[in-house]
Amino acid sequence: MKKKLWILVLLQCLFLLGVAGQYYAVQVFGKEILLKAVPVDPRDPFRGDFARLGFEISRIPAPQEKSDCKRDCKIFVLLEKKGQYYVFKEASFADKFEPEANEAVLVGKAVYHWESERELRVTYGFEQVFVEEGMGKPLEDREAEVTVAVKVWNGRPVLNHVYLNGQLYK
Amino acid sequence: MNRHKWLHAELDRWKEEGLIGEPQAEALKSRYPVTSYETTSLMMFFAALLVGIGLIFFIAHNWSEMPNLLKLAIIFAGMIAVYGAGEYLRGKGRSAIGLSLIFLGTLVFGAGIFLIGQMFHIVAYNAGALLVWSIATGSIAWVYRNPFIMLVAVVQWALAVWFQFEEYHRTSLWFLLLAIPYLFVARRWESRLMLFLTWIGVGTGAISNLAYYDASELWVYPVLLAVLALSFTFANSPFLPMFYYPLLMSLYVAITLQATLFREDWLRIDPSPESYYVYAVILLGMVVYLWRSQLTEYLPIAAIYLPTAGIDYVEFLNASLAIAVPIYLISLGERKREKSWINHGTILFLISVFALYVVNAWTLIDSSLFFVVGGILLFALAIVMERRRRKLLSSIREVE
Numbered sequence: 001m002k003k004k005l006w007i008l009v010l011l012q013c014l015f016l017l018g019v020a021g022q023y024y025a026v027q028v029f030g031k032e033i034l035l036k037a038v039p040v041d042p043r044d045p046f047r048g049d050f051a052r053l054g055f056e057i058s059r060i061p062a063p064q065e066k067s068d069c070k071r072d073c074k075i076f077v078l079l080e081k082k083g084q085y086y087v088f089k090e091a092s093f094a095d096k097f098e099p100e101a102n103e104a105v106l107v108g109k110a111v112y113h114w115e116s117e118r119e120l121r122v123t124y125g126f127e128q129v130f131v132e133e134g135m136g137k138p139l140e141d142r143e144a145e146v147t148v149a150v151k152v153w154n155g156r157p158v159l160n161h162v163y164l165n166g167q168l169y170k
Numbered sequence: 171m172n173r174h175k176w177l178h179a180e181l182d183r184w185k186e187e188g189l190i191g192e193p194q195a196e197a198l199k200s201r202y203p204v205t206s207y208e209t210t211s212l213m214m215f216f217a218a219l220l221v222g223i224g225l226i227f228f229i230a231h232n233w234s235e236m237p238n239l240l241k242l243a244i245i246f247a248g249m250i251a252v253y254g255a256g257e258y259l260r261g262k263g264r265s266a267i268g269l270s271l272i273f274l275g276t277l278v279f280g281a282g283i284f285l286i287g288q289m290f291h292i293v294a295y296n297a298g299a300l301l302v303w304s305i306a307t308g309s310i311a312w313v314y315r316n317p318f319i320m321l322v323a324v325v326q327w328a329l330a331v332w333f334q335f336e337e338y339h340r341t342s343l344w345f346l347l348l349a350i351p352y353l354f355v356a357r358r359w360e361s362r363l364m365l366f367l368t369w370i371g372v373g374t375g376a377i378s379n380l381a382y383y384d385a386s387e388l389w390v391y392p393v394l395l396a397v398l399a400l401s402f403t404f405a406n407s408p409f410l411p412m413f414y415y416p417l418l419m420s421l422y423v424a425i426t427l428q429a430t431l432f433r434e435d436w437l438r439i440d441p442s443p444e445s446y447y448v449y450a451v452i453l454l455g456m457v458v459y460l461w462r463s464q465l466t467e468y469l470p471i472a473a474i475y476l477p478t479a480g481i482d483y484v485e486f487l488n489a490s491l492a493i494a495v496p497i498y499l500i501s502l503g504e505r506k507r508e509k510s511w512i513n514h515g516t517i518l519f520l521i522s523v524f525a526l527y528v529v530n531a532w533t534l535i536d537s538s539l540f541f542v543v544g545g546i547l548l549f550a551l552a553i554v555m556e557r558r559r560r561k562l563l564s565s566i567r568e569v570e
Binding site (some may be wrong): 004011159 | 245275
């Protein structure tokens with residue numbers, strides 16, 4: 001009994017370490033890029049308050065190449081640095097970009113396809129910012145200027161910091 | 171659950187019939203002991219559950235000041251300490267508190283998963299996290315052959331199915347596959363409650379997959395009603411037990427939906443006229459059938475399946491139905507001397523009250539206060555309802 005318990009506890013620890021380790025790796029080895037955000041609002045019962053963010057790169061022109069994929073397609077988005085921020089440059093369903101020093105590639109999911117407008121809505125997995133209870137409000141203010149610093153490593157992004165009107169937001 | 175209770179009864183009979191002697195019967199009885207939920211150990215499990223939920227909320231709301239690595243270290247240390255203490259106490263023969271600490275260990279593991287999600291602001295994490303959590307809890311429950319921990323694992327899995335529906339509006343096969351080991355365990359441990367909960371999860375998954383292809387949410391009602399109608403068709407036949415769980419599942423889902431989902435502001439899509447026609451046909455068919463079979467006393471139960479969307483005062487009407495139908499079930503059980511109607515009526519009543527409370531109070535009061543008030547409310551109601559239920563059951567026994 002005892003042995004079985006410790007095997008299970010070890011597996012649980014390894015699982016937690018594995019998940020945390022993946023994201024730590026991105027934080028340590030990743031390249032930091034700044035993105036402009038547009039916030040919306042809700043709440044998560046398990047993890048307290050959060051603000052939902054949208055980005056300029058959340059809506060991008062669809063790539064020229066054909067894809068059979070209807071939803072949740074893996075998409076590679078090439079960004080380039082313009083001034084302080086990284087902005088959209090090109091997107092592809094194939095992993096074909098080799099970014100220069102002032103560029104970065106994000107891997108996202110194209111979640112909706114407007115055939116006629118040739119536009120994609122893309123989620124990258126860092127659209128939620130978890131904050132302490134009641135702290136989400138300022139981020140929801142439409143007048144506020146919200147920017148996020150994201151670490152990217154091998155296309156995998158992790159949200160690192162949130163800035164509200166140029167100030168680091170806790 | 172009363173595992174092996176049947177075996178003990180059988181052994182007594184065999185002994186009386188002279189098939190086996192006293193020593194053999196006793197030896198077999200000690201090999202297959204009767205395990206059941208005992209009040210004190212249940213209370214300890216609930217205490218562990220509350221501590222665990224408190225921990226998850228604490229992490230969710232208050233931990234932004236601490237560095238991430240320290241948070242992780244606390245989770246790991248806490249998890250190992252709680253599991254270790256549990257196993258140690260169990261070894262010392264204090265199995266109730268030992269097992270409840272081991273159960274707390276599974277909750278700390280869950281808190282760890284959500285902590286990591288929060289630390290790195292990971293989106294779309296709930297469903298997968300609950301699935302992993304359920305597997306972890308289920309494995310611990312299996313190792314200790316503990317029905318309560320296994321029930322929690324099943325609930326976590328059912329929640330995972332529900333959250334996946336919430337996040338992606340469908341259920342993947344992988345999520346539903348986990349129902350197989352749980353159904354297997356439920357069958358093997360002869361736990362009807364576990365079987366029932368697993369069916370609820372499967373039902374939610376199946377319904378969510380169907381709903382994904384059909385934009386309207388209201389079609390669910392005709393399906394639930396059809397299940398009810400079908401089970402009534404077998405009301406007086408030996409096939410009824412086969413439909414017992416689907417029937418109960420249909421009732422539980424309908425009542426929870428009525429109490430929570432179908433509120434004016436939550437209804438995004440107007441029901442199509444066709445769905446009303448389908449609905450009317452099934453409803454009418456059932457009324458006619460019940461009337462002709464002289465089963466009209468079951469008819470008021472169908473009120474919970476009334477399509478109330480779009481009607482004035484829909485929230486008030488739904489709340490009244492969600493409260494009235496379970497009360498009717500209890501009174502029906504009393505009249506027909508059916509214990510299961512009384513038991514399920516009681517549970518359904520509690521679910522209705524709690525669901526109504528969740529829907530109406532969540533937005534009004536602070537979340538920690540919400541849980542405390544909810545807990546006290548539920549506790550008080552449970553005591554009153556339990557007293558009434560026992561009284562009814564004992565009166566039935568007296569008559570028998």
